[in-house]
Amino acid sequence: MAEPIKHVSYEAGQGCSVPECARLAEFEVYLYDYYPSQDMEFFEQDYTCPFLCSDHMEENEREAIGERKPRGSVDYLFSNKSHAQGYTKYAPVTDAYPLLYSIGSAAVGAKLVRAVAAVNDELVRHLACHPELLYELNPRRFEELVAELLKAQGFEPTLTPRSRDGGRDILAARSDALGNLLYLVECKRYAPTNKVGVELVRAIHGVTQAERATKGVIVTTSSFTKGAIAFASPLQYAIGLHDFEALKSWLSDFQH
Numbered sequence: 001m002a003e004p005i006k007h008v009s010y011e012a013g014q015g016c017s018v019p020e021c022a023r024l025a026e027f028e029v030y031l032y033d034y035y036p037s038q039d040m041e042f043f044e045q046d047y048t049c050p051f052l053c054s055d056h057m058e059e060n061e062r063e064a065i066g067e068r069k070p071r072g073s074v075d076y077l078f079s080n081k082s083h084a085q086g087y088t089k090y091a092p093v094t095d096a097y098p099l100l101y102s103i104g105s106a107a108v109g110a111k112l113v114r115a116v117a118a119v120n121d122e123l124v125r126h127l128a129c130h131p132e133l134l135y136e137l138n139p140r141r142f143e144e145l146v147a148e149l150l151k152a153q154g155f156e157p158t159l160t161p162r163s164r165d166g167g168r169d170i171l172a173a174r175s176d177a178l179g180n181l182l183y184l185v186e187c188k189r190y191a192p193t194n195k196v197g198v199e200l201v202r203a204i205h206g207v208t209q210a211e212r213a214t215k216g217v218i219v220t221t222s223s224f225t226k227g228a229i230a231f232a233s234p235l236q237y238a239i240g241l242h243d244f245e246a247l248k249s250w251l252s253d254f255q256h
C-alpha cells in the first residue's frame with residue numbers, strides 16, 4: 001500500500017522550517033520531478049522542509065550540490081532530507097496563501113512565530129469573511145478556533161492535551177441558573193467531500209455517557225452522513241451536530 005502523502009498545512013504566522021530560525025516562512029518548498037517514460041510530473045510539498053524564509057531559501061539554493069534535472073539527485077542543506085530523486089522548487093506563500101500570510105505577518109511582527117499559535121480576533125474576523133479559509137487551518141488550530149467561538153458564546157472552553165484525546169478535543173463548561181453544564185466537543189476539520197459518519201457520532205455519545213457530561217457535540221467543516229443524522233436525531237438533547245453552515249453562522253457575529 002502506498003504511504004499517505006504527508007503534508008504540513010500553512011498557517012497564519014507560519015515560521016521557517018529551519019530549526020532555530022525565527023523568521024516567517026516566505027516560500028513553500030516542493031519536490032519536483034518528471035518521469036519522461038510516463039510523461040508524468042511529480043510536484044508535492046517537501047514535507048521534510050515545507051517552508052523557508054528567503055535567506056534560507058537562497059542559502060539552500062547556493063549550497064546545493066548536484067544537477068537540477070528530472071530523475072536527478074541533489075544534496076540540499078535544508079530541503080529534500082529524504083534524498084528523493086528530482087529537485088527542489090519554491091513557491092512564494094504570498095501567492096498561495098495571501099490572506100493567511102498577511103494576517104500572520106501583521107499579527108507577528110518581525111520575529112517569532114509558531115508560539116503565536118493562539119487564534120486571535122483578527123484571524124477570526126478574517127475567517128468570518130472568508131469561511132473557505134477554514135480548510136487551510138491545521139486540525140489543532142481549528143480546535144482553537146472552535147474554542148474561541150464557544151468562548152464568545154459564553155462557555156468556558158478547555159482544550160484537551162493531544163495525547164489523551166479520548167474522543168473530545170474541547171471541554172466546554174457553562175453555569176446558569178439551573179446548574180452546571182459540561183459539553184464534550186469533538187472537532188473535525190474535514191474536506192467538504194469527507195462527511196462525518198455515524199461511527200464518530202456513536203463514539204462521542206459513548207464518551208459523553210461514560211464521563212457523565214451534559215452533551216456530546218461534533219463540529220466539522222464538512223457535513224454529516226445520513227446515518228449520522230439518523231442516529232443523532234432522537235438524541236437531540238444528548239448530541240449536537242454542527243456542520244460548515246453552523247460554523248459560518250457562528251463566525252458571522254465576527255464579520256467586520
Ligand SMILES: [Zn+2]
Pocket residue numbers: 016017018021022023052053054055056
Ligand atoms: Zn529561515
